[in-house]
Amino acid sequence: MIKPIKTEEQYEEALERVYHLLQTEPQPQTEKGDELELLVTLIESYEAIHYPMSASDPVAYLKNKMAQNGLKQIDLIPFIGDKAMVSKVLNKKRELTLSMIKRLSKGLNIPATRLIGH
Structure with a gap:
């Protein structure tokens, strides 16, 4: 079950899972494709808070x-x-x-x- 990312450890685990999912080249609108999309969204949300970057670069x-x-x-x-x-x-x-x-x-x-x- 996918949960919100609240700690650095959860963030690292999510990145690792995304890496493994990308290796399988999941198709959109499949179970793995949906999981990848959700994880990327959660990771981006976590990064926006903990690793903000200027949009100008x-x-x-x-x-x-x-x-x-x-x-x-x-x-x-x-x-x-x-x-x-x-x-x-x-x-x-x-x-x-x-x-x-x-x-x-x-x-x-x-x-x-x-x-x-x-």
Whole structure:
């Protein structure tokens, strides 16, 4: 049974469960797909309170998501472009384009608003 995340230990357990669920590539509207969606929502809620991040820094948000999901720069190639472009974006030498934001949002389940700089 999924419960609210109230402690750091529960947060870590939820992240671990999300990682394992992602490895199985669950389909939407299945038991595992619903569990993944609920856990991500709970994790985001916990993080908003305990690890607030400025919405004005999309690269910091993206790097945080990468760390949470165990992603490396190479994992962003399908969403951003070639290896050089990923490096430029993560080093803030190139801004995210609208098409990159759309692909990242859909592919990594990131709210597009978090990837739009202010």
